[in-house]
Amino acid sequence: MADSKHILIIEDDDFLRSLAVTKLQKEGFTISTSADGGDYRDLISKQKPDVLLLDLLLPKISGFDILKDLKEDATTKDIKVVIFSNLGSEEDIERGTQLGADEYLVKASFTLDELVDKIAAITK
Amino acid sequence: MNEIEQLRLDLDKCNSESQEKSEFLSMITHQLRTPLSGIKWTFKMILDGDIGSFSEEQKQIINKGFDASERMVELLEEVITANQNDQWDFTYNFSPVDISKVIDGIIMEFYEVARTHNVSIGYKPPEQSIGLVEADGEKIAIVMQNLLENSIKYNIDEGEVSVSLSQIDGYARIQISDTGIGIPEGQISNVFTKFFRADNAKEIKKQGTGLGLFTAKKIIERHGGTISIESTLGKGTRFTILLPLKQPQNTV
Numbered sequence: 289m290a291d292s293k294h295i296l297i298i299e300d301d302d303f304l305r306s307l308a309v310t311k312l313q314k315e316g317f318t319i320s321t322s323a324d325g326g327d328y329r330d331l332i333s334k335q336k337p338d339v340l341l342l343d344l345l346l347p348k349i350s351g352f353d354i355l356k357d358l359k360e361d362a363t364t365k366d367i368k369v370v371i372f373s374n375l376g377s378e379e380d381i382e383r384g385t386q387l388g389a390d391e392y393l394v395k396a397s398f399t400l401d402e403l404v405d406k407i408a409a410i411t412k
Numbered sequence: 413m414n415e416i417e418q419l420r421l422d423l424d425k426c427n428s429e430s431q432e433k434s435e436f437l438s439m440i441t442h443q444l445r446t447p448l449s450g451i452k453w454t455f456k457m458i459l460d461g462d463i464g465s466f467s468e469e470q471k472q473i474i475n476k477g478f479d480a481s482e483r484m485v486e487l488l489e490e491v492i493t494a495n496q497n498d499q500w501d502f503t504y505n506f507s508p509v510d511i512s513k514v515i516d517g518i519i520m521e522f523y524e525v526a527r528t529h530n531v532s533i534g535y536k537p538p539e540q541s542i543g544l545v546e547a548d549g550e551k552i553a554i555v556m557q558n559l560l561e562n563s564i565k566y567n568i569d570e571g572e573v574s575v576s577l578s579q580i581d582g583y584a585r586i587q588i589s590d591t592g593i594g595i596p597e598g599q600i601s602n603v604f605t606k607f608f609r610a611d612n613a614k615e616i617k618k619q620g621t622g623l624g625l626f627t628a629k630k631i632i633e634r635h636g637g638t639i640s641i642e643s644t645l646g647k648g649t650r651f652t653i654l655l656p657l658k659q660p661q662n663t664v
Binding site (some may be wrong): 301303307310311330346374375377394395396397399400401 | 449452
């Protein structure tokens with residue numbers, strides 16, 4: 289297997305985050321996590337992820353703001369961003385796509401094995 | 413304060429209370445998605461063997477648990493959509509609309525849906541262009557979507573759906589006919605009632621909110637139009653929508 293891809297998960301729900309970590313580690317990904325999104329810059333400067341799995345409703349900052357910030361910065365705009373949220377209105381999806389998200393998934397409509405397939409597809 | 417002013421105030425109050433309820437429902441349904449995701453993912457991970465092995469007997473039960481969580485997600489999505497439709501009640505944008513363009517767009521969308529259900533759609537456009545309707549095109553599209561979804565969902569294998577648009581006595585007339593299961597005679601008068609679902613429909617599809625036709629009628633009446641139904645059990649159903657055409661502007 290090639291170098292393991294690094295995924296940063298920003299998700300404030302403890303249970304969902306722990307399930308995602310378990311599943312993605314099992315699939316061979318290297319994982320780091322943030323529970324509130326407030327420390328995303330620190331985490332990225334320590335180890336730049338290949339993929340950011342991003343929730344939108346976070347306690348300290350909006351996921352949209354994180355996405356916008358990363359995609360406007362030349363040093364981070366190549367990080368693939370998968371929005372994984374329970375906001376799923378047309379406006380939310382359009383906004384996420386316009387800001388440069390590589391994938392937009394509504395959590396309740398997906399399972400983690402499907403998430404793994406999506407991540408594999410965009411990191412190919 | 414006279415009676416009319418009082419009534420108007422009462423109506424405003426009702427509208428704002430109804431909007432608050434709708435916003436509350438929206439909040440709850442979105443919140444529910446999170447724990448529901450947790451349940452669904454957990455079942456799937458167990459089924460995929462991510463958390464260890466289990467017996468065939470356990471697998472059957474876990475499978476049922478996963479199916480139940482999926483059904484719940486689908487129902488929740490339907491309630492979210494229905495509630496969005498309710499919220500749109502407060503935001504109608506009327507302008508002169510060419511109904512044939514709205515129908516063209518919707519029919520295109522539904523060709524593929526129909527094909528996956530092994531149902532064919534035929535569309536008969538008006539013989540000559542018909543006038544404009546003062547309408548909210550997006551709302552009319554919702555009506556068409558709801559009716560087409562039903563005509564496909566409750567159709568037979570290799571069934572047909574036909575749509576036609578014509579002009580009749582100052583009205584744009586849209587008809588949607590299907591070769592589906594039809595509605596039992598005693599229940600036809602209830603089809604536009606909120607949450608109503610016909611017995612034979614429930615047998616075929618367990619899910620369904622019973623809001624599609626209710627919403628359709630509400631939208632059409634808001635346009636000053638009418639929607640009616642004819643149905644024969646086991647043969648099919650036809651909906652007829654009449655929307656008043658805009659009077660041509662008379663120059664004096």
